[in-house]
Amino acid sequence: MRLLSIGHGYSARALAPLLLARGWEVAGTTRSQEKARDIEATGVRPILWPGNDLGPEIARATHVLHSVSPDDGDPVLVAHGGDLGRARLDWFGYLSTTGVYGDHDGGWVDEETPLAPSTARGAARVRAEAGWRALAREAGLPLHVFRLAGIYGPGRGPFAKVREGRARRIVKAGQVFSRIHVEDIAAVCLASIDRPRPGAVYNVCDDDPAPPQDVIAHAADLLGVERPPQVTFEEADLSPMARSFYAESKRVQNHRIKSELGVELRYPTYRHGLAALLDEDT
Numbered sequence: 001m002r003l004l005s006i007g008h009g010y011s012a013r014a015l016a017p018l019l020l021a022r023g024w025e026v027a028g029t030t031r032s033q034e035k036a037r038d039i040e041a042t043g044v045r046p047i048l049w050p051g052n053d054l055g056p057e058i059a060r061a062t063h064v065l066h067s068v069s070p071d072d073g074d075p076v077l078v079a080h081g082g083d084l085g086r087a088r089l090d091w092f093g094y095l096s097t098t099g100v101y102g103d104h105d106g107g108w109v110d111e112e113t114p115l116a117p118s119t120a121r122g123a124a125r126v127r128a129e130a131g132w133r134a135l136a137r138e139a140g141l142p143l144h145v146f147r148l149a150g151i152y153g154p155g156r157g158p159f160a161k162v163r164e165g166r167a168r169r170i171v172k173a174g175q176v177f178s179r180i181h182v183e184d185i186a187a188v189c190l191a192s193i194d195r196p197r198p199g200a201v202y203n204v205c206d207d208d209p210a211p212p213q214d215v216i217a218h219a220a221d222l223l224g225v226e227r228p229p230q231v232t233f234e235e236a237d238l239s240p241m242a243r244s245f246y247a248e249s250k251r252v253q254n255h256r257i258k259s260e261l262g263v264e265l266r267y268p269t270y271r272h273g274l275a276a277l278l279d280e281d282t
Contacts, residue, residue, distance in 0.1 A: 001090075004061040005029065006054070006076050007068035008039055008046075010151065011095060014186035015065065016044050027057060050079070058083040063091045063193060069121075070128040077131045085139030091196045092132075093189055096147045098178060098203060100126050104250040106174045111147075111201045111256055119244050142198040146188065149205035149252055150245075152270075153182030157277040158219040162228065167220070169213035170246075172233035177212055177245075178205040178252035181267040181276075191261035202257050208269035209251040215270050222278050 001024045005012040008028025016026045020043050029049035030036050036046035047057060058064065058080060064087075068076050076084075084092065099122035101109045117123045129145055136143040161167040188204050213230065220227045233246055257263045267273035 001025070001062045002060055003027070003063045003065060004054070004057050005044070005065045005067065006049070007066065008044065009067050010153070010156070011148070011182055011185045011189075012065055012067050013039075013042065014153070014182045015189050016042060018186055018190050020044075027061075029054070050075075054080050055083045058087050061087065062089065063093075064089055065093045065095070065189065067095045070124040072124075074128040074131055077128070077135065081131075081135055084141055085135055089142055091144065091193050092142050093144045093146060093192065094129070094132055095185075096125050096129055096145050097122065098147045098149050098205065098250070098252050099248065100129065100147060101248075101250060101252075103248040106176050106249045106251065108251045108253055109203075110253040111203055118247055121244070122248075136199065142196060144192050144196065144198070145201040146185070146192075146204050147201065147252075148185060149178035149180045149203070151180055151182055151185065152273060152277075154277065154280060156182070157274065157281075158216055159223060159274075159278065159281060162216065162219050162223055162225065165228075167216050167228040168236065169216045169228050169230045170233055170236045170238075171211075171213050171230050172246055172249075175211055175233070175246060175249045176209045176251055178209040178250070179215075179270055179273075180205045181265075181273045184263075184265050184267055187266065188257050188261060188263050191257070191263050195261055197260065200260070202261070203252050203254050204257060205252045205254050206265055206268055206270065206273070207254065208271075210270060215274070218271060219274055222274060 003026045005028035027045040029047045039046040100115045102116040102118040217227045
């Protein structure tokens with residue numbers, strides 16, 4: 001079996017070792033020669049893209065994971081939609097975001113919730129998902145959409161900022177986020193590969209949506225240091241990118257990954273995930 005990982009980033013790097021351990025071939029694209037060397041060191045065959053023709057790689061693959069962010073359009077769909085439509089794939093996975101649901105004032109959403117993004121990034125994902133669904137209808141592409149919540153994991157936890165005194169507990173009334181540990185993303189993708197259901201959409205998040213300030217406070221408690229100061233959202237002086245994350249508040253249901261894929265989350269709450277990250281860091 002052969003996986004082509006288009007945009008071999010953080011989540012794809014967590015999936016690759018699981019497949020390599022099964023004897024799969026894994027190839028992954030990157031824009032940078034330096035990152036290509038890092039990818040190769042993990043046992044994945046690097047491909048510089050854009051720059052090389054992915055057509056032959058797509059023709060060889062049995063499975064494709066697409067992790068490239070859209071901009072004005074989906075670059076993979078534009079450049080290689082035809083190749084993917086002609087390929088005889090067993091599975092095509094598209095990593096999207098729960099940002100497609102927009103703001104729900106802290107209410108719950110599931111995979112059947114209408115898509116109503118309130119940010120440009122979320123709107124771009126809605127357009128990309130629609131493009132891939134159209135190709136799936138026209139060409140039989142075995143599309144599986146994974147809507148990821150806020151990703152954390154090794155190298156992406158709050159501990160460094162807390163230790164260095166750079167963390168803040170930013171408080172916005174009613175604000176909650178859903179999260180997911182990168183290892184659980186990999187587990188969900190692997191379960192879908194084992195139980196493919198073309199056309200499926202899965203929310204990928206843990207069981208415990210929580211206010212962001214609670215996560216920072218818990219990280220400080222685990223480190224045994226004073227909790228960072230609380231700052232109101234209005235006083236925080238955030239960048240436009242950071243402010244956009246606070247534009248949406250929702251709780252994301254994850255029942256489908258459990259009922260359809262049989263996934264048992266390794267890190268069902270941020271407390272489990274942070275404890276594991278701290279163990280790895282010490």
